[in-house]
Amino acid sequence: MKRKVTLKQIAKELDVSISTVSKSLRNSLEISEDTRQKVQAFAKLYNYKPNNIALSLKNKKTKTICIIIPEIIHHFFATVISGVEHIANENGYNVLVCLSDESFDKEVINMEMLANGSIDGFIMSLSKETQSKKDFHHIVEVINQGMPVVMFDRVTNDILCDKIIIDDEHAAYNATQYLIDKGLKNVALITTIDYVSVGKLRTDGYKKALKNNDLIVDESLILKIEDIDNFEPQIEELLKTKKINAVFAVNEIFAATTIKLAHKLNIKVPEQLSIIGFTDGIISKYSTPGITTVSQNGVKMGEKAAKMLIERLESEENEEEEHYRTEVIETELVERDSTL
Amino acid sequence: MKRKVTLKQIAKELDVSISTVSKSLRNSLEISEDTRQKVQAFAKLYNYKPNNIALSLKNKKTKTICIIIPEIIHHFFATVISGVEHIANENGYNVLVCLSDESFDKEVINMEMLANGSIDGFIMSLSKETQSKKDFHHIVEVINQGMPVVMFDRVTNDILCDKIIIDDEHAAYNATQYLIDKGLKNVALITTIDYVSVGKLRTDGYKKALKNNDLIVDESLILKIEDIDNFEPQIEELLKTKKINAVFAVNEIFAATTIKLAHKLNIKVPEQLSIIGFTDGIISKYSTPGITTVSQNGVKMGEKAAKMLIERLESEENEEEEHYRTEVIETELVERDSTL
DNA sequence: TTTCAACACGAAAACGTTTTCGGCGATATA
DNA sequence: TATATCGCCGAAAACGTTTTCGTGTTGAAA
Numbered sequence: 001m002k003r004k005v006t007l008k009q010i011a012k013e014l015d016v017s018i019s020t021v022s023k024s025l026r027n028s029l030e031i032s033e034d035t036r037q038k039v040q041a042f043a044k045l046y047n048y049k050p051n052n053i054a055l056s057l058k059n060k061k062t063k064t065i066c067i068i069i070p071e072i073i074h075h076f077f078a079t080v081i082s083g084v085e086h087i088a089n090e091n092g093y094n095v096l097v098c099l100s101d102e103s104f105d106k107e108v109i110n111m112e113m114l115a116n117g118s119i120d121g122f123i124m125s126l127s128k129e130t131q132s133k134k135d136f137h138h139i140v141e142v143i144n145q146g147m148p149v150v151m152f153d154r155v156t157n158d159i160l161c162d163k164i165i166i167d168d169e170h171a172a173y174n175a176t177q178y179l180i181d182k183g184l185k186n187v188a189l190i191t192t193i194d195y196v197s198v199g200k201l202r203t204d205g206y207k208k209a210l211k212n213n214d215l216i217v218d219e220s221l222i223l224k225i226e227d228i229d230n231f232e233p234q235i236e237e238l239l240k241t242k243k244i245n246a247v248f249a250v251n252e253i254f255a256a257t258t259i260k261l262a263h264k265l266n267i268k269v270p271e272q273l274s275i276i277g278f279t280d281g282i283i284s285k286y287s288t289p290g291i292t293t294v295s296q297n298g299v300k301m302g303e304k305a306a307k308m309l310i311e312r313l314e315s316e317e318n319e320e321e322e323h324y325r326t327e328v329i330e331t332e333l334v335e336r337d338s339t340l
Numbered sequence: 341m342k343r344k345v346t347l348k349q350i351a352k353e354l355d356v357s358i359s360t361v362s363k364s365l366r367n368s369l370e371i372s373e374d375t376r377q378k379v380q381a382f383a384k385l386y387n388y389k390p391n392n393i394a395l396s397l398k399n400k401k402t403k404t405i406c407i408i409i410p411e412i413i414h415h416f417f418a419t420v421i422s423g424v425e426h427i428a429n430e431n432g433y434n435v436l437v438c439l440s441d442e443s444f445d446k447e448v449i450n451m452e453m454l455a456n457g458s459i460d461g462f463i464m465s466l467s468k469e470t471q472s473k474k475d476f477h478h479i480v481e482v483i484n485q486g487m488p489v490v491m492f493d494r495v496t497n498d499i500l501c502d503k504i505i506i507d508d509e510h511a512a513y514n515a516t517q518y519l520i521d522k523g524l525k526n527v528a529l530i531t532t533i534d535y536v537s538v539g540k541l542r543t544d545g546y547k548k549a550l551k552n553n554d555l556i557v558d559e560s561l562i563l564k565i566e567d568i569d570n571f572e573p574q575i576e577e578l579l580k581t582k583k584i585n586a587v588f589a590v591n592e593i594f595a596a597t598t599i600k601l602a603h604k605l606n607i608k609v610p611e612q613l614s615i616i617g618f619t620d621g622i623i624s625k626y627s628t629p630g631i632t633t634v635s636q637n638g639v640k641m642g643e644k645a646a647k648m649l650i651e652r653l654e655s656e657e658n659e660e661e662e663h664y665r666t667e668v669i670e671t672e673l674v675e676r677d678s679t680l
Numbered sequence: 681t682t683t684c685a686a687c688a689c690g691a692a693a694a695c696g697t698t699t700t701c702g703g704c705g706a707t708a709t710a
Numbered sequence: 711t712a713t714a715t716c717g718c719c720g721a722a723a724a725c726g727t728t729t730t731c732g733t734g735t736t737g738a739a740a
Contacts, residue, residue: 003486004456006696017720022698032718047481051457053402054696057393057725064436072418072425075622082412085439089446094454096404097437099425106429114434116344117391117726141387145344256626263628282415283626286596288603346726357690362728372688394726397695457696 005046014042056117065309066096066114068107068124070154075252075281076298077125080152083302084123091310093120104129108138115142120313122147123305126154132195134158148312150305153296154197162308163326164301168198171294171331172205175248175276178292178333180213182340184246184274188221188238190254202250202278225254236261239273246274246339252281255291259338274339290336301329345386354382396457405649406436406454408447408464410494415592415621416638417465420492423642424463431650433460444469448478455482460653462487463645466494472535474498488652490645493636494537502648503666504641508538511634511671512545515588515616518632518673520553522680524586524614528561528578530594542590542618565594576601579613586614586679592621595631599678614679630676641669 011018016035024031024039025048031039056062067084069077081097088095096119100107107127114122122142130136136159143149143161152164179187189206192199207217223238225231235258238244249255255277259269267273269289277284277293284291304327351358356375364371364379365388371379396402407424409417421437428435436459440447447467454462462482470476476499483489483501492504519527529546532539547557563578565571575598578584589595595617599609607613609629617624617633624631644667 002484019720049456051696053393053397053457057397058697062393072422078412078418082439094436096434116389117393144342253626260628282623286593286623287627288600360689391726398727
């Protein structure tokens with residue numbers, strides 16, 4: 001077991017100074033061709049690699065960015081990570097992944113723990129709890145320390161920073177309009193509780209579409225799911241008691257579950273019930289029938305977020321202006337077989 | 341924008357030495373009650389937090405572990421990360437995620453890049469390319485440098501280290517037996533090419549089950565998928581031309597696709613065709629019908645892997661024995677509606 | 681009054697780099 | 711011969727910690 005070799009050890013072996021070794025390896029002209037060759041050969045032989053931690057300390061840059069997400073099991077977040085990782089890697093950055101588990105405390109702990117030089121910047125999507133508490137002091141603090149933060153998807157207006165979002169309201173509007181255009185007038189909405197920013201926006205879009213088509217918004221057709229672990233009965237109830245011919249679900253789990261329940265209740269999809277989901281997940285793709293859905297393009301969001309963060313990191317040296325941007329990623333309606 | 345405060349700055353402000361500040365903050369009895377209070381108050385006021393990079397350099401421990409996986413979009417790997425992250429966090433470790441994208445080169449680059457002090461240890465699952473090339477020099481090198489590695493799922497016998505696996509052969513055997521027990525004699529297998537270790541093992545289990553039930557292994561019923569992006573025609577061909585009443589698929593994508601194609605060909609699932617998948621993914625759960633599947637318990641794998649790695653990291657100080665373990669995580673057959 | 685311990689604190693090394701500056705010998709120039 | 715120049719190299723600082731060891735002051739004991 002040969003431990004890692006350091007500059008000091010090479011210097012000692014070759015009976016030169018540490019500076020000489022360092023310069024030789026960086027091919028400085030200050031050092032004679034002869035010495036350079038000797039040092040480089042020796043370094044190669046012993047497989048010398050500079051210690052990253054030491055470099056980080058010296059440069060005050062870790063070349064690591066952290067992404068904080070509520071959960072990784074969620075396919076959308078996985079795709080975002082994938083996008084972030086690619087761009088980061090291309091630019092020589094590593095990616096630290098932290099999960100908040102939708103908990104405010106974990107989010108705070110993670111941020112405080114890493115804001116001490118461990119990383120260069122954050123990419124994050126707020127936890128549900130944070131959104132409901134509306135307490136963002138931990139984020140403000142980090143930003144005030146001069147560490148750039150890019151928020152995506154679940155963002156808040158209370159914080160000034162770069163943001164990547166999709167136009168949730170507009171996307172929901174389009175999805176609802178799509179259903180209406182098919183002649184479906186009784187569209188139910190299955191959504192989350194309001195404090196989840198995207199849930200609220202999508203609900204707004206749904207309502208707006210109805211109104212613009214002179215349809216009345218029937219609140220009893222809007223199902224707000226609170227308990228993510230036990231919502232089937234509510235949907236079943238909706239399908240049984242209400243006269244609907246279409247459902248717009250704000251995520252793919254709700255959409256897939258609706259299909260399953262429709263099947264159970266002998267309601268034919270899409271003949272009797274059209275269903276549109278949200279998110280570009282694998283569930284929608286591999287489900288039978290395939291689910292028509294609003295694609296969020298998580299990969300692109302991740303890529304864009306990483307680009308913005310890295311751009312800010314690299315330009316920061318020149319102490320540039322603090323002009324924050326909010327980028328909107330376009331969504332796309334992927335038509336499959338769950339709609340007429 | 342107040343930048344991070346350091347010991348040196350506090351020392352200067354309070355007109356004491358750096359040592360005094362450090363000791364005060366660690367509540368050393370060497371320092372007078374008075375001074376300690378003063379320093380601590382000041383530190384709190386300026387929200388002092390020790391710089392992690394400096395600590396890492398000093399302690400030669402980064403409290404960071406890296407997990408290298410082929411892709412994150414795969415639900416199974418996402419669950420593993422989740423398990424790793426939890427245990428890591430509990431023990432004060434952070435998790436760096438690297439994606440090899442099934443590429444040998446990316447795997448090598450990532451490992452070499454991080455083996456220079458950036459992290460304390462690796463948890464990894466081999467990329468397909470690495471498995472087919474059988475070139476593991478990068479891993480051997482890392483291990484020889486004294487950095488612990490824990491492999492999971494896609495492992496190799498050519499490397500000595502801790503491993504977490506499931507008994508793929510046994511699980512496949514059970515799944516096949518389950519089908520046979522239902523009276524289904526014509527069981528097809530949809531698998532991957534052999535160099536993916538788990539694909540091979542699952543194929544072996546399938547064959548063994550057939551043989552033990554005095555059924556002949558019909559190689560034409562074994563479909564080896566090479567091109568992950570265009571395999572539907574092959575499955576369709578299989579369903580159309582072969583007389584089969586059950587399919588065992590080695591992952592959930594294959595299983596879900598089979599259902600979709602059966603639906604297209606008007607083959608009723610499970611009445612005319614029973615399907616069993618592999619992996620405990622969300623596709624199986626939310627698909628209609630729900631897919632009976634072999635659950636791999638990725639979370640538990642991740643947890644176990646993290647535990648083994650951290651255990652080795654913390655015990656290493658005592659230069660313990662080098663006894664490597666291979667832990668087998670039990671699988672479970674989750675019965676849903678895609679089988680009789 | 682001298683001696684010694686206890687107390688409170690500071691200097692410095694160490695972790696592994698990079699980089700600035702200065703020095704020294706040799707050669708070229710005046 | 712004296713001076714300037716150049717080539718080659720080393721010392722040291724810096725990044726932010728922790729920790730060992732040393733040192734000066736104080737009080738009490740002899």
